[in-house]
Amino acid sequence: MLMKKSTKHIIIIGAGPGGLSAAMILAYRGFRVTVFEQKKSIGGRNSALRLGNYTFDIGPTFLMMDFFLRELFTLAGKNIESYLKLIPLNPMYKLSFIEKELNVVSDHDEMRARLAQTFPGNEKGFDRFLQNEQQRYSKMYPCLRKDYSTIFSMLHPDLITALPYLSIGRSLYQNLGNYFRNELCKLSFTFQAKYLGMSPWTCPALFTIIPYVEHAYGIYHVENGLHSISLAMRQVAQEHGAVVHTGQKVEKIVTDHSRTARGVVLENGEIIESDAVIINADFGHGVQTLFAPGFIRNYTPARLAKMNYSCSTFMLYLAVDTLYPEPHHQIIFAHDYRKNISEISYKGILSEDLSMYMRNGSILDKTLAPAGHSGIYVLVPVPNLLSEIIWDENKIAFYRDTVLTLIEQRTSMTDLRSHIVAEHIITPQNWWADFNVFNGATFNIAHNLLQMLYFRPHNRFQECKRCYLAGGGTHPGSGLPTIYESARITVDLISKDSLLWS
Ligand SMILES: Cc1cc2nc3c(=O)[nH]c(=O)nc-3n(C[C@H](O)[C@H](O)[C@H](O)COP(=O)(O)OP(=O)(O)OC[C@H]3O[C@@H](n4cnc5c(N)ncnc54)[C@H](O)[C@@H]3O)c2cc1C
Structure with missing residues (x-):
């Protein structure tokens, strides 16, 4: 289908899954699209971590409801098979x-x-x-x-x-x-x-x-890692003429007297005008930092403080010089899972008897590490930053040790420590400081009934005209498929609303 070119300019703040999904469809529909990503690389939580020749996914490691992603590529006029290889697990x-x-x-x-x-x-x-x-x-x-x-x-x-x-x-x-x-x-x-x-x-x-x-x-792996989805989306967006800037932070959204978004101010002071703005930045972070003081009436700091948030995660990315016969995805449960969950969700303390998720990347995907080696991705659910846990050096070293001991005791990886050649750790503090994840709540605001549907921040953002949300903080929710769906809903709203913009 040949799309008619629109003169309308849409700015997207953030090149995470929500922002990139919106960019590729809007660009295909003929909008002029500019994406500003503050980090040097795209993908947000769905980006890559490279340790030498080892490649890790920072966040998502599997895709469910693949049909939402397939639909996005169709809506962007592309065949997903030309960009990504989805591998059923x-x-x-x-x-x-x-x-x-x-x-x-x-x-x-x-x-x-x-x-x-x-x-x-x-x-x-x-x-x-x-x-x-x-x-x-x-x-x-x-x-x-x-x-x-x-x-x-x-x-x-x-x-x-x-x-x-x-x-x-x-x-x-x-x-x-x-x-x-x-x-x-x-x-x-x-x-x-x-x-x-x-x-x-x-x-x-x-x-x-x-x-x-x-x-x-079923659930899917994506060859080369799940971050390849972000790379493919950027490619599609660019093929349709979208401009994706990296290393360019948006400082503020420019609004006029009628509370309408008119563009953005970049960190260097440059003002870029637009017909609408999409916020893909983490919701709590974006709403607190992107508007002039006092502009926000509903999601004020007091309201944000009262909302419910997901837990956080302690992440270990281990490059190892061997390939263990462990499965691709594995969940190791605490002796007392209910106590572990209660410590994470209500007591705000670090469990010694903990549960974890582990991915042994190279057992399935040989592109992720040198031959005979593997990248071990470990995700440990922990309390978010509303707890009183301070992630200082001692705490990090202690928890790393606790996690490695558990892996050595509960899997065939009994000599794991002796095979680690490089590693990287992300704590709840890093999620906030380095990834701008509000409260370090990695899976965004919680999905209790009072924070869903109409009660979740709206795709057509209720605080500011011509301002929209795409990502885990808006409807329908915070997993990849629902984030893709949030972007689809948002671009459909923009396509409709823009017919009335002068
Ligand atoms: C450890 C982990 C594991 C997960 N595993 C899975 C999984 O296996 N499957 C699944 O479906 N989901 C999973 N998820 C959930 C979900 O898929 C991710 O959280 C998702 O990547 C979030 O996407 P997003 O678009 O909402 O935001 P983000 O990925 O956070 O993207 C927002 C972007 O906005 C940028 N930004 C912020 N402020 C500014 C600014 N002022 N100017 C410019 N740019 C800005 C940020 O740098 C970032 O790139 C996981 C999440 C985590 C954290």
Whole structure:
């Protein structure tokens, strides 16, 4: 389809997944698009870390609901296969409990058989889980795809029809009790709350759609690492004429007397005019820093202080000179997972009995490290910066040691320390200082019902005209697929709204 060129200029603040997704579609639709990214490289949390010849993903390591990403490329007039190789994962991941291990597979018959073997009797619940959660998902899916800029959007028939499926007042963990009796089996379908940085014991039951979509549609690795998605998006945006500046921080959004965004001021003082601005910067950070003092009326510092935030993560990226026979994705559970989650989410203390996620990159993707070597990515959920934990040198050294000991004890990597040739650590403090993640809450503002749909910051930002949001802090939420969807919703709003701009 040949798109008619628009004279409208859209500035995007941030080249994270939300900003780049919006850039490629808007540019294809003929808008003049300028992206300003403060860092020297693009991708935000979805960028690469290189330690010599080893390549790590900083943040996302797997893609679910691949169809959202595929749709974005189609909407940008491109075939995703020309840019990215998506590799379905089977097994999807290994779950390591003290007592048992379970390789979670995407084939339903095989999964049922594995459940029968590992948690006898619980396999019967698997079919009910798939059947019931398919219904919930089919009701929720249209609701994910809508814009909730006005309170009337909450009266949309799709949402009203979905209401009984929200299971209001029930948690993900409680809901799983409908299907499985064995405690570890329940955890095998509830730990996904951590993808949102939440506790399964308080995460709304409607998020049972997350384990459901994993089992229904599978999960994917992307060859060369997930950060390749960001690189591909920038390429598509540039092929359509978007200009992507790196190392250029936006200092402020310029607004006029009618509270309308008119452009941005860069760090060097230069003013760039535009017809609209999209904020992709982390929500809490952006709203606090990008507007003139006093401009924001609703999301004031006092309001931000009262909001709920996801947990943070302590990250270890280890370049090792050997290739261990460990799975690509693995989750190692604490002895007492509930206590561990409670320490992260409510008590604000560092667990000694901790859980972690680990990726052994080269077992699947040989491009990530030299032959026979691997990059080990370790993500440990920890309290965000609203806790009183100070990440000083001693604390970092202690926690690194705790994590390495756990890996050496619970996996075949018994001599891990002796194979580390380079490493990098990111703490909650680094997430805030280096990545501008407000409160170090890596998975953004929480997804409790009072911070979702109309109650989440709107895609058409309610504080400022011609200002929009794309990213994890707006609707629908903070995982890659929902961030892609946030960008799609936002560009559709801009395409419509711009028809009325003079
Ligand atoms: C450790 C980790 C693991 C994760 N794993 C997964 C996973 O496996 N699968 C999944 O689906 N999701 C995962 N996520 C969640 C989610 O995919 C990421 O958080 C996502 O990358 C966030 O995208 P974003 O567009 O909202 O923001 P960001 O990636 O934070 O991008 C915002 C950009 O704005 C820039 N910026 C900020 N302020 C300014 C300014 N003033 N001027 C110019 N630029 C500015 C920043 O530098 C940044 O590049 C993970 C997240 C983390 C942190």
